[in-house]
Amino acid sequence: MDLLEFQGKQFFAGFGIPVSEGRAVDSVEGAVAAAEAVGYPVVVKAQVHVGGRGKAGGVKLASSEDEVRTHAQNILGMDIKGHIVRILWIEHASDIAEEYYASFTLDRSAKKHLGMLSAQGGVEIEAVAAKDPDAIAKVWIDPVEGLDEPTCRAWVKQARLNPAAEDGAVDILLKLYRAYTEGDADLVEINPLILKPDGSVHALDAKVTLDNNAAFRHQWGDYELTQVRDEREQAAHDKGLQYVGLDGYVGIIANGAGLAMSTLDVVNQVGGEPANFLDIGGGANADVMAGALEIINNDPRVKSIFINIFGGITRGEEVANGIVEALSRVDITAPIVIRLDGTNADQGRQILEPHLSDKLQMQPTMLEAARTAVALAGGTPS
Amino acid sequence: MSIFVDENTKVVYQGLTGSQGRYYGLLNRDYGTQVVAGTNPKKAGTDVEGIPIFASVADAVAETGANASCIFIPAPGVRDAVIEAAEGGVEFIVCITEGVPAHDEAWFYNKLKRDFPNVALLGPNCPGIISPGKCNIGITAGHIAKPGGPVGIVSRSGTLTYQALYELKLQDIGVTTCVGIGGDPVPGTSFIDCLERFEADPDTKAVMMIGEIGGSAEEEAAEFIRAKMTKPVVSYIAGVTAPPGKKMGHAGAIVSGGKGTAQAKIEALEAAGAKVGRNPTEAGELMVGIVREHGWA
Numbered sequence: 001m002d003l004l005e006f007q008g009k010q011f012f013a014g015f016g017i018p019v020s021e022g023r024a025v026d027s028v029e030g031a032v033a034a035a036e037a038v039g040y041p042v043v044v045k046a047q048v049h050v051g052g053r054g055k056a057g058g059v060k061l062a063s064s065e066d067e068v069r070t071h072a073q074n075i076l077g078m079d080i081k082g083h084i085v086r087i088l089w090i091e092h093a094s095d096i097a098e099e100y101y102a103s104f105t106l107d108r109s110a111k112k113h114l115g116m117l118s119a120q121g122g123v124e125i126e127a128v129a130a131k132d133p134d135a136i137a138k139v140w141i142d143p144v145e146g147l148d149e150p151t152c153r154a155w156v157k158q159a160r161l162n163p164a165a166e167d168g169a170v171d172i173l174l175k176l177y178r179a180y181t182e183g184d185a186d187l188v189e190i191n192p193l194i195l196k197p198d199g200s201v202h203a204l205d206a207k208v209t210l211d212n213n214a215a216f217r218h219q220w221g222d223y224e225l226t227q228v229r230d231e232r233e234q235a236a237h238d239k240g241l242q243y244v245g246l247d248g249y250v251g252i253i254a255n256g257a258g259l260a261m262s263t264l265d266v267v268n269q270v271g272g273e274p275a276n277f278l279d280i281g282g283g284a285n286a287d288v289m290a291g292a293l294e295i296i297n298n299d300p301r302v303k304s305i306f307i308n309i310f311g312g313i314t315r316g317e318e319v320a321n322g323i324v325e326a327l328s329r330v331d332i333t334a335p336i337v338i339r340l341d342g343t344n345a346d347q348g349r350q351i352l353e354p355h356l357s358d359k360l361q362m363q364p365t366m367l368e369a370a371r372t373a374v375a376l377a378g379g380t381p382s
Numbered sequence: 383m384s385i386f387v388d389e390n391t392k393v394v395y396q397g398l399t400g401s402q403g404r405y406y407g408l409l410n411r412d413y414g415t416q417v418v419a420g421t422n423p424k425k426a427g428t429d430v431e432g433i434p435i436f437a438s439v440a441d442a443v444a445e446t447g448a449n450a451s452c453i454f455i456p457a458p459g460v461r462d463a464v465i466e467a468a469e470g471g472v473e474f475i476v477c478i479t480e481g482v483p484a485h486d487e488a489w490f491y492n493k494l495k496r497d498f499p500n501v502a503l504l505g506p507n508c509p510g511i512i513s514p515g516k517c518n519i520g521i522t523a524g525h526i527a528k529p530g531g532p533v534g535i536v537s538r539s540g541t542l543t544y545q546a547l548y549e550l551k552l553q554d555i556g557v558t559t560c561v562g563i564g565g566d567p568v569p570g571t572s573f574i575d576c577l578e579r580f581e582a583d584p585d586t587k588a589v590m591m592i593g594e595i596g597g598s599a600e601e602e603a604a605e606f607i608r609a610k611m612t613k614p615v616v617s618y619i620a621g622v623t624a625p626p627g628k629k630m631g632h633a634g635a636i637v638s639g640g641k642g643t644a645q646a647k648i649e650a651l652e653a654a655g656a657k658v659g660r661n662p663t664e665a666g667e668l669m670v671g672i673v674r675e676h677g678w679a
Contacts, residue, residue, distance in 0.1 A: 106484055106485075106488055106567055106568070108567050108568065108597045108598070108599070109597075109598055109599075109602065111488060111491050111492065111568050112488070112492070113488065142492050142496075143485065143488045143489040143491075143492050144489060144492045144493050144496060181485055184483055184484075184485055186484060211483050211484050211485065213457065213481045213482060213483045213484065214483035214484075214485065214486075216457065216458050217458065217483075242630075244625070244628045244629075244630060246625065254541070255541055256539060256540050256541030256542070257539065257565060257594070257630050257635055258537075258538065258539020258540065258541050258542040258565065258592070258594055258620045258635075259539065259541030259542055259545065259620075260630065261539075261594060261595070261620040261621040261624055261630055261635065262539075262542055262545070262618075262620040262621075262661065262662060264621075264623050264624065265620065265621070265622045265623050265660070265661060266661050268622075268623040269660060269661060274623075277624075277628075277630055279630075281480075310541045310544045310545055310548070311523065311544075312509050312521040312522055312523060312540055312541065312543075312544055313402070313406070313478075313509075313521040313540075341526075341544070341545075341548060342523050342526065342544050342548075343521075343523040365663065366545070366661070366662065366663065367661065367663055
C-alpha cells in the first residue's frame with residue numbers, strides 16, 4: 001500500500017522523525033486557511049502516488065494568500081502522469097542548506113535490509129546511481145541484529161554528509177529504520193533529507209510503501225481511503241480478490257499468481273488480448289468464484305471469459321459450484337471457457353457437465369482453452 | 383533418490399487441528415506420507431483421525447521421532463511457528479501459509495541461518511514438496527505426479543508447479559522430487575539450494591525450473607547453472623506480458639524500473655545453457671524431448 005506524502009510524514013512523525021508542520025486540504029479555501037495556520041511562506045504540494053510532481057508543476061512556493069489561491073487552483077485537478085490531484089499538502093517552507101537522500105528497503109538477493117544514503121539528494125536517485133554509484137553509501141542490515149548507532153555513524157561518514165549534519169542524520173536514520181521495521185514498510189524513503197542553516201536535519205518529503213500482509217498488526221484504515229483504483233479494481237478489492245485491469249477483451253480468472261500470469265502470456269501468444277489479471281488465490285471456494293465472475297461480467301469490454309484452474313489447495317468441485325452459482329445468480333453475457341485440472345477436477349467437471357452450452361465450454365488444456373476464448377471474443381487465434 | 387524428503391521422513395503438522403491443516407494433513411497421510419503428529423497447545427492429548435496432538439513441536443519430536451514439520455498456521459502466527467519448529471528439533475520445515483509479512487520472513491530466514499544452520503525451511507507461501515510415491519508434504523495433488531524420475535522440478539509458483547508435473551505425467555515421465563519454493567520476497571529455500579541438490583542426486587537426470595517476473599532469483603540461478611550444473615535444465619518464466627509497475631497477485635511479482643523482467647530472465651537462462659519454453663506446455667515438450675533423446679524414460 002502506497003502512502004501519500006502527507007500520510008508518510010504522519011507515519012514518520014509517529015516514530016519521532018522531524019517533519020514540517022502542515023495540513024492536508026482538498027479545496028482552495030482550505031489551502032488558504034491551512035497557510036494561515038502553519039505560517040507563510042508555505043509550499044503547496046500535490047498529493048499523488050507518483051514521482052515527478054515538481055517537474056509537472058505540482059509543487060509551488062507561496063508567500064501570500066493570493067499566491068496560495070493561484071497555486072491551489074492550478075494544482076487541484078491537475079493530471080500528473082495519469083494521477084488526478086485531489087488533495088494538497090500545505091506546509092511551512094523550510095530554509096535549506098543541503099539536500100540528501102535516505103532510504104531502507106529489503107534486498108531480496110542479500111535477504112537483508114538495505115539502507116541507502118547519499119549526499120546528493122533532491123534529484124532522481126536512479127540518475128545519481130547511474131552517473132556515480134560511489135555517491136550512494138549502502139549498508140546491509142541483518143534483521144536479527146538490527147542497526148546500531150556505531151554502524152549508523154560510520155555509514156553517515158562514508159556517505160560524506162556535512163559534519164554539521166552528522167548527529168541529526170544518525171538520529172533520523174535510526175528512527176527511520178525503526179519506522180521501516182516496526183511499521184512493516186516495504187520501502188521508506190526521504191528525498192530530500194535536508195540540513196537547515198541552523199544545523200538541524202529534517203525530512204522534507206516522505207515516500208512510504210507498506211506491506212499489506214502485515215495489516216493484521218496495524219491500524220491502516222485511513223491510508224486505504226486514498227489508494228488509487230479504477231472501478232473494476234475497487235470492486236475486486238472489496239471482494240478481497242487480486243485484480244489488475246488491462247486493456248484487452250478476454251477476461252481472465254485463474255488460481256494463483258503464477259498461473260494467472262501464465263494465462264495472460266498464453267492468451268497473448270495465441271493472438272488475443274487479456275482484459276484483466278484476476279487471481280482468486282489459493283483455497284478459493286464457490287462464493288469467491290461467483291464474485292470473480294460477477295466482476296468480470298460487469299466489465300463491458302470483456303467479450304469472452306477464460307477460467308483457468310489447476311487445483312492444489314483450490315478444489316475443483318468448489319470452483320465448479322461457484323460457476324454454477326454465478327450462472328444462476330447473474331446474467332453472464334460473455335461466453336465462458338473453462339479449463340479445470342488438479343484436486344477434485346473430475347468431480348468439478350461432472351458438476352459442470354449438465355450446464356455446458358455455447359455459453360459455457362470446457363477445454364482439456366490451457367492452450368486449447370486460450371484459443372477458444374480468443375475465437376469466442378471474435379479474434380483469430382494463431 | 384529424492385531431495386529434502388524420502389519415505390523415512392516423519393512429519394509433525396503445526397495447525398493439524400485447523401480446517402486446512404486437517405484436510406491436507408489427512409490427504410498427505412492418505413498419499414503415504416508418515417504424518418506422525420500434530421500440535422495445538424490447547425488440544426494436547428487429543429487426536430485427529432488417530433494422529434496424536436501434542437502441545438509443542440518439541441513434545442512431538444520427543445514422542446514420535448518427527449524430523450520434519452509442516453506449517454498450516456495463519457500468517458500472524460508463522461514467525462513463532464517457524465522458530466518453534468527449529469527449536470523443537472526438526473531438520474526440515476515446510477511452510478504453506480500465504481500472506482506472511484516480508485519483515486517476518488527476512489527475520490526468521492536470518493535467525494535460522496545464524497542459530498539453526500542445519501535446518502532447511504521451504505516457503506512460506508509455497509505448495510510444499512512431493513517426492514512421488516514416497517512423501518508429499520503440502521497441498522500438491524499427489525495423483526498428478528508420476529514416481530521414479532528422471533526429472534526434478536523446482537518452482538516459484540504453486541499452480542505452475544502442478545502444471546509442470548501434469549505436463550510430464552501426460553507424457554508418462556516421472557519426477558524424483560518437485561519442490562515449490564514459493565514466490566515470496568525471502569523464500570527459505572532458493573532455486574540454487576534445489577539445483578545444488580538435484581545436481582548431486584544420482585536419480586535426477588534433468589531439472590525443470592519454473593520462474594516468474596520480479597526480483598533476480600532466476601538470474602542468480604542462471605549463473606549457478608552456467609558454473610555448476612552438468613545436468614540439462616529446462617525453464618519457463620511466467621509474466622512475459624505482465625504490465626510494468628503492477629503487482630501481480632499475492633506473491634508480489636512485479637516489474638519495477640525495468641528490473642526483473644521475464645525477458646531478462648529468459649536471456650540469462652538461455653545464455654547459461656538452459657532451454658526456455660514460451661509457455662508451460664512448450665517447456666514440458668522441451669523436457670520430454672531431452673528425456674526421450676537420452677532414453678531416460
